[in-house]
Each structure stands twice: as C-alpha cells, then as structure tokens.
Amino acid sequence: MGQRRDLIVIGGGPAGAAAGMTAARAGLDVLLIDKAAFPREKLCGGGFTGRSRRHMAEIFGRDVTPDLFLPCNRFRLVAGARTVAEMADAPTIWLTMRREFDAMLLAAAEEAGCAMATGVRIASFDPDGGRISLTTGEEVSAPLVIGADGAASMVARRLFGRAHDPAQVGFGMEVEVPREGALPTDAVEIDLAAADWGYGWSFPKAGSITLGVGGIHRRNPQMPATLDRFLCRQGEDGASLRPRGAFLPFGEVRPVAGKGTTLLAGDAAGLVDPITGEGIAWAMKSGQLAAQAAAEALADRRPDRALPRYQRALAPIRAELRHARALRWLFYQPLLQPAFLRLLAGEPRLQRRYLALLSGEADYADLGWRALPRLAARIAGRTFQAGA
Numbered sequence: 001m002g003q004r005r006d007l008i009v010i011g012g013g014p015a016g017a018a019a020g021m022t023a024a025r026a027g028l029d030v031l032l033i034d035k036a037a038f039p040r041e042k043l044c045g046g047g048f049t050g051r052s053r054r055h056m057a058e059i060f061g062r063d064v065t066p067d068l069f070l071p072c073n074r075f076r077l078v079a080g081a082r083t084v085a086e087m088a089d090a091p092t093i094w095l096t097m098r099r100e101f102d103a104m105l106l107a108a109a110e111e112a113g114c115a116m117a118t119g120v121r122i123a124s125f126d127p128d129g130g131r132i133s134l135t136t137g138e139e140v141s142a143p144l145v146i147g148a149d150g151a152a153s154m155v156a157r158r159l160f161g162r163a164h165d166p167a168q169v170g171f172g173m174e175v176e177v178p179r180e181g182a183l184p185t186d187a188v189e190i191d192l193a194a195a196d197w198g199y200g201w202s203f204p205k206a207g208s209i210t211l212g213v214g215g216i217h218r219r220n221p222q223m224p225a226t227l228d229r230f231l232c233r234q235g236e237d238g239a240s241l242r243p244r245g246a247f248l249p250f251g252e253v254r255p256v257a258g259k260g261t262t263l264l265a266g267d268a269a270g271l272v273d274p275i276t277g278e279g280i281a282w283a284m285k286s287g288q289l290a291a292q293a294a295a296e297a298l299a300d301r302r303p304d305r306a307l308p309r310y311q312r313a314l315a316p317i318r319a320e321l322r323h324a325r326a327l328r329w330l331f332y333q334p335l336l337q338p339a340f341l342r343l344l345a346g347e348p349r350l351q352r353r354y355l356a357l358l359s360g361e362a363d364y365a366d367l368g369w370r371a372l373p374r375l376a377a378r379i380a381g382r383t384f385q386a387g388a
C-alpha cells in the first residue's frame with residue numbers, strides 16, 4: 001500500500017517550495033517530489049521584483065542577499081535602435097540565477113520539515129485516489145495533491161488533457177553570456193520591438209548577462225530567428241552561444257486551478273503576468289495559498305473543500321492578471337504600439353507608472369479599471385493623429 005502522507009506536492013520550483021514550506025509549518029506530513037535533483041537549471045530571466053521579495057519574506061522569512069541577488073536601479077526601455085525611456089533611479093529589480101535561488105527555497109522548505117524526494121520520476125499519478133507510483137517502484141498517496149510542476153505540467157495534463165492552450169501559450173528563448181563581474185553602468189533593458197506580442201530582455205547578473213526574447217508563441221513561430229536578430233543587435237554571435245527555449249503561460253490563467261482533490265499552483269495554474277511574463281512572485285504566493293487551503297480542509301476532515309477554498313483565495317491574483325490581460329493589447333497590438341511608445345517617451349509620469357508595474361512596486365489594480373479606457377483613448381488619439 002506504500003507511504004501515506006497528508007499532502008503531496010509535485011514540483012520543487014518556487015510554487016512547490018512555497019507549498020512544501022507552508023504545509024510543513026502548518027504541521028502537515030508533506031512530501032515534495034521533483035524529477036530533478038537540485039540544484040537544477042531552470043530557463044528564466046531571473047528578474048526578481050519587489051512583489052517577489054515581499055512574497056519570499058512572508059513565506060520563507062528570507063530577504064534578498066548579495067550572494068544570490070544583484071540589485072539594479074538602472075532601466076532602459078527601447079524599441080530596436082530607439083531609446084524610449086531611460087532612468088538611473090528606477091525602482092529596484094534584483095537579478096538572480098534560478099539554479100541557486102530555487103535550491104535555496106527548497107532547502108528552506110526541507111529545513112521547515114517538508115520531506116523531499118528529488119531526482120525521482122513519477123511513473124503514474126491517479127488523481128482520484130491521490131496515488132502516485134514512482135519509477136523506483138515505491139507507492140505514495142495522500143488525500144490532497146498540489147501540482148506545482150511548471151508550464152508543461154504533467155498534473156494538469158492528467159486532469160485536463162493538456163497543460164496549456166497552444167493558441168494562448170507564450171514561448172521564450174535565452175542565452176547566458178558569460179562576463180567578468182557586474183558594472184555600475186549595468187541596466188535592465190527591455191526591447192519592445194524584439195518580438196511580436198512580447199519583448200526582448202537584457203538582464204545583467206554577477207557573472208553573466210541573460211539575453212532573451214519571448215512572446216505569444218503563435219505570433220512568433222520563428223523564435224530562434226527572432227533571438228538571432230536580437231543577439232545581433234546586442235553585438236553577440238548567436239552561433240557561439242547555446243540558446244534554450246521554454247513555454248510559459250503568458251496570460252492563460254486556468255478558470256479553475258485544479259480538480260477534485262488536486263490543486264494547481266504557479267505555472268501549472270497559468271499564473272504568469274501577461275504583459276511582463278513575471279511568474280516567480282505568483283508561483284510562491286499561489287503555492288502558499290494552496291497549502292493553506294489544504295491545511296484548513298484537512299483540519300475540517302473535508303479534503304473536498306480544499307479546492308473551493310483555494311479558488312476563493314486566488315481571486316485577487318486572478319483579478320490582477322485579468323486586469324493585465326485587458327491592458328496587454330495597448331502595449332503589444334502592432335497598430336497601437338507605436339502610439340503607445342510615443343506617449344510613453346514624452347511622459348515621465350507614465351514611465352514611472354510603467355516601471356512601478358514592471359518592478360512589482362505597484363499592482364494593476366492600483367491603476368483602477370478607469371485607467372484602461374483613458375489610456376486607450378489617448379493612444380487611439382495619437383494613432384489617429386499619426387495616420388491623418
């Protein structure tokens with residue numbers, strides 16, 4: 001019959017680590033399974049916002065430390081060769097390497113009492129009974145399971161037949177360019193002309209620069225060529241670097257984050273910002289909320305109530321991502337984007353608001369729903385002027 005636990009978490013990224021940490025702290029007998037042995041690579045820009053910092057502090061009791069996080073206050077927004085906005089005193093974005101960052105979070109969860117089965121593959125998962133067979137032959141089961149296994153989630157595939165909608169999903173490609181140390185002139189750079197319905201990024205790290213492009217997959221079917229062009233503009237030779245790509249649920253939030261007694265968190269639930277692609281913060285927060293809902297439902301001896309509780313707790317995040325989704329076409333729609341960039345270039349106040357969103361200092365809800373039609377009207381006005 002195998003091991004019986006209170007809760008099983010599948011996946012040990014930020015969402016799974018937060019779920020494991022929260023469940024262990026709530027006194028649950030929790031097992032986290034990840035197919036990778038840590039530290040492991042994870043394709044990601046490693047942009048760590050103020051929002052991520054707040055969630056990490058709340059859930060893990062850790063702050064950004066110089067060994068893992070490089071702060072950056074310089075910001076440049078460009079559209080190809082044109083500079084749209086530049087700031088030397090922008091809100092801080094920290095840059096981190098996921099290999100070390102994720103291993104740190106997982107170690108914290110283990111220290112809190114979460115049992116770990118890493119470097120272990122799942123042979124089968126039966127959501128109805130919360131039963132999991134490992135390729136080692138071991139069996140483990142629990143009344144509740146949290147699927148935190150990323151954008152290609154096996155758990156979501158098992159529940160819904162597919163991990164994501166190919167018409168909505170995003171795709172990103174990156175290279176890591178090695179270099180000696182960080183420079184005081186380093187800036188976080190976003191290039192809105194690098195991809196369709198997406199952008200290119202240059203994120204300075206302590207020993208490298210992460211260069212990448214990402215956007216809605218179906219709008220960028222030739223992403224390797226898009227990356228090559230972007231690298232060429234950055235003065236890098238793509239052929240000598242090893243580009244890697246990964247999907248991200250870029251604005252594709254699941255209407256219900258789970259089914260029955262299985263909850264989904266992080267990328268598996270589609271919780272990625274549809275404008276910025278930020279997912280670390282929401283992964284940690286949703287992992288925490290899923291584990292809290294599980295602990296409360298188990299205390300009531302009603303595992304079936306975990307999902308409705310979790311769904312309610314997720315409401316503010318879902319509203320935030322819906323808000324961003326409504327704004328996205330102003331940023332990325334090809335006919336409107338030139339006018340949006342002209343507006344942004346001429347208005348330092350708007351630049352600050354854009355940066356506050358990007359750096360996680362402000363939420364979309366802070367803009368208020370009325371900001372959307374107002375901004376749309378101004379952009380439409382500029383588009384009309386340009387066309388007249």
Ligand SMILES: Cc1cc2nc3c(=O)[nH]c(=O)nc-3n(C[C@H](O)[C@H](O)[C@H](O)COP(=O)(O)OP(=O)(O)OC[C@H]3O[C@@H](n4cnc5c(N)ncnc54)[C@H](O)[C@@H]3O)c2cc1C
Nearest residue numbers: 011013014015035045046047149150172266267279280283
């Ligand atoms: C190119 C790119 C750039 C990005 N840049 C940023 C950025 O700068 N800032 C930001 O905030 N977000 C960024 N994101 C998004 C961010 O990486 C994700 O939102 C975040 O990692 C989600 O965390 P997670 O815990 O849900 O999933 P993940 O971090 O993907 O972790 C999932 C874990 O599940 C494990 N797993 C998968 N399948 C199984 C299985 N069958 N069995 C057991 N374990 C399994 C994996 O090994 C992995 O450890 C980027 C994404 C991409 C693709």
